[in-house]
Amino acid sequence: MTPAGERTEHATCLGCGCACDDITVVVRGGTIVEAINACSLGRSWFGDGNVPAEVRSRGRAVPLEQAIGDAATLLGAARRALVYLAPEITSEAQRAAVAIADRLGAALDSPTSEIADGVLATQRRGRAGATLGEIRQRADLIVFWGVDPSVRYPRYTSRYAVDPVGVQAPNGRKSRTVVAVDVGPCRGPDSADERVTLAPREEVDALGAMRAAVLGRATGSPALGRVEDLARRMAQGRYAVIVHDAEPGDPAPDADRSEALVALALALNGPSRCALSSLRAGGNRSGADLVLTWQTGFPMAVDFAPGYPCYRPREGAAVWLARREIDAALVVGSAAGLPAAVAQGLAAVPAVTIGPGASAAPFKLGVAIDTGVAGIHESGTAFRMDDVPLPLRAPLHAIAPPLPALTVVRALAERLAGR
C-alpha cells in the first residue's frame, strides 16, 4: 500500500438521500482517512470504516454455518414472521430479503411506513415530480416549505436545487428566486430571497388557498393573501419547485400537509410547470420502496400471509409488533437505523439480524450476523431520494472482513429452501 493510501473515486455517499456520487474516499491501513467532497454528514457516515464482524447465536460466537442454520430454524418455526428492510443495504440484498418474506408468508416492511401519509397521498392523487438534476436544469422559482436542507441534506442546494448552473439557469443561483416558507419552528433557508411565515395550524389552509389561486379562484381571506400572491407568481413563472422534507420531523407536521403539497404541485402544471421535491433520508431507503413495489406491487407494509402480497398501509411493522402478533423477526440492515417504535417492538421478539452492527442490536437473543455497510464495504446498487439508481463502489470492499449482507441473506434463503 502506498503511503498516499488507496483512493476510490466516484464513491456514492448514502449519508442522506442526496446520494452524492462524487466522493473520493482515501483508505490507509484498512481505515478510511478521508472522504473528499463529502459534507460533514457524509464524513461521519463514511467514518473510519471499522465495523464489528461478529457472528452470534443466542449470545455466543458461532461459525456462520451454524448461525444460518439457527436463523433458518427460528424463522421456519415462526407462526407469523416479520421481515424488516432496515437502512444501509444494497437493493440486491433488499431483493433477496423480500424473496425470504414471500417464502415465509411473512409480514414485510421498511422505514417507508414512517411516511405513509405522503405515500398514500401520492397514491390517491399522483405526483408532479422531477429528478433532482432536472430541478437543477429548469427551476426558476424554488420554495422551501418548512425545511432548510442544510441540516439533514447538506449538499442538496449546492448540487441540485439552487446553486449550480443548469441548461435553463445559466447563472446558477442568480437565475433563480428562492422563497422560504417558515412553518412554526420549521424554517426555510436563511439565504432565501423572500420569506413567508405561517403558523402550523394555518399551513394546510394556506396550501389550499394557494391551489385555489392557481385554479383562478380567490379565497378573499386577507390572512392568506400573501400565499395566494406567491402561488400566482409560481403559476406565472416557467418552472417552480416546492421542496419539503418527507421524513418524520419534530414537531410532526400536519398529517394533511403531504396531500396539500401534492395537490398544489399538480395544479401548477396547468398554467406553468412545477415539481414537488420530497426529501428523503439515506441508507438506500428509497431502494426498499422501489424493490417492494416491483416485487409485490406495494411500496411498504406488505403482508404475504394469504400466500400473496396484501397491502396494509394503515398498519406496518410498528402496529404488527405492538399487537404482539409477530413471533419472530428478520431484520436486514442497520438496526441502529430502525424507527423507535419498531426497535421497541422488536425488543420483545426473537430476531435474526443481518446487517451492520447487528451484534450490537439490543434485541432479544436470537441470531446476529454483522455485515458491512452498503457503499462502504459492499458494492451494488442504491437509489437516490428521487429514485435515480446509482452504483455503490465500496472503498473497503477488498480489504475489510465483514461479510456482505447479500451473501448472508442468500445463504439464509437457500437454507430456508432446504438446500
Add this chain to the structure above:
Amino acid sequence: MTAPERLRIAGGAVYDPANGVDGVVRDVCIEDGRIVAELPKDAPRLDARGLVVMPGGVDIHAHIAGSSVNHGRRLLAEERAADPAPRPALVDPAEPARSGTGGTVPTTFTTGYRYAGLGYTTVMEAAVAPLAARQAHAELDDTPLVDAGFFMLLGNDDYLLEQIATGESRRARDYAAWLLGAAGAYAIKIVNPGGVACWKAGSRNVAGIDDPVGSSAVTPRKILEVLTDAANALKLPHPAHIHCNNLGQAGNVSTTLDTMRALAGRRAHFTHLQFHSYGGARGKAWKSAARDVIEYVNGHPELSVDVGQVMFGPATTLTADAPVEYLLHARTGRKWVNVDVELETGCGIVPYEYKEKAAVAALQWAVGLELFLLARDPWRVVLSTDHPNGGSFLAYPELVRLLMDRAYRDERLKRVNQKLLAGSALLDGLPREYSLSDIAIVTRAGPARLLGLRHKGHLGLGADADVTIYAKDANAATMFAAPRYVLKAGTIVVRDGQLRRAPAGRRLHVRPEYDAAVTQDVKRHFERFACVSFENYPVGPLADPPVGGGGA
C-alpha cells in the same frame, strides 16, 4: 460432460412461417436448447398429435420494467390489490416460486409467469431512460421466463439535441452508439421527438414535425432523420423505434404521414400506429384515418409497424410522452404522475378505461382492427396493445380471435358506440380473417425478424428452442389464452397448461462500435450539467453477450 438434453415434439401441426411451414405435421427436435435436424429414435418424446406447434411469441413493444412502469405500479395499488397472484407450483424447489400482484401493470415475477402462460418467450420493454437503465436491468433480472431487452429513450436528450443544433450528426451517431452500450439497451427509441423537451422547457409541446425545439436548427424532422440514420448506419439489429408527435390527437394522421415521408427510403419502425391514425381536426370530431396510413405503409417496404390495439377494459397509460399524459389528466380528471428526467426525457402516467360505449374508445378499437385487416404484408405489421397503454398483454388472445373470426368481430362491432365510426372500413364489413399462419407471423416470426433476432420466431436449424404448443379450439381466444405446453430454451416450462418451471431469461442488448473521441465531449457535458458522475453512468458488463457480437 453431461448428456445432452433432448426432446422430440412429435406429430404436431407445425406453423413456422419463417421457414415456409404452414400446418405441416412433422416432428420438432431439440437438443441443448436449440432446434436440431434429427435425434436418436430413443430420445424423449412429447406427444403433440392433434396440437398446433409454433415458435414462442415475441412481443416487440410492451412496458414491463423500469422506473416509469414501477411508478405505475406504485400509483395504482388498488389495481394490484384486486388481482393477487399466488406462488406457482414449480416442480424444482431450487427455482424461486414468487407471488405477486397483477392488474394492468403486474409485478416483475408475475409478468414473466403470465407472459410464459400465454406462450410468449421474448419481450422488449419499449421505453427506458438511460439514467435509470440500472433499475430496468434489475427488474428484468426479476422477470423470469422471457428473454428481454429494452429500447432507450433518445428523442429528447439534451446532449443529442445540442449536437443536432450544431450540425454534428456524426457525433450524434457516436453518442447514440456509446449510450446503447452504456445503458445495455437494444434499440433507439424516439418518443414525441422534441415535444417532451418542450414540455420540460416550458413551451408545452410541438404541433408538427417542423416546429423549432429550442434552437431553430432543431426540429422533430431533424431529430427523426439523425436518429433513424444513426440506427441504420450502426447496423443495429432493430431500426429506430418511433412514437410520432401528436399521439392520441384528432387529426394526427397528417403528422404521422409527414413523419413517414420525412424518413422515406429509410428503414424505420413506427410503433402503436393506431394511436397515430386519426382524422378530423384537433378539438373537433374524430374519425378513422387508418386506411390512409396503412396504404402508405403497404407501399413502403422499408417501414414496419406495430398496431397498439385498444382493447376494452382497464388500462394504464404510461409513456415518456409527458405532455400527452398531462392532457389526458386534464381531460379525465384521473390521477396523474409526471416525472421529468434530467437531461433525457419525461414520464407520464394516467389510469384509463376503454369503454365500448364511449365514442372515442370505440373509434380507437376500430382503427386498430382496420390497420390489421387492411395491411397487405403481415411481416411488417406486429400484434401489440402497447401494453398496458391500449390494454394488458393478457388481452392478446381476445385480439387474435377478433382477427381470426369475422362473425365474432362483426358481432362485437355492433355493440360498440357507432358515433365516430362513419368512414371506418370496418363498417363496410372487412371480410378478412387471419389464418393460423398469419397469427404466427404477427406474433412471433414477424417481430423476431424486425428485431433482428435471428434465433427467435422460427423453428429452423439452430433456432432457440422456444416453442408454444396449443390445443385447437373453435374459439381462438380460448386456444391462445392457455397453451398446452410452452418450452423455453428447450425446457418445458408450461405443461398441461400449468407453469412448472421458471428459469431466468437472457438479456438482449447491443454494443455497437463508435469513435471513442465522443466520450471526452460527453464527459465535458456531464461535468457541466449532470449530477451523476460520468463514470457512474454506464451499467457495466452484463452477464449475457451482446446480440450480433462484440463492438466497442
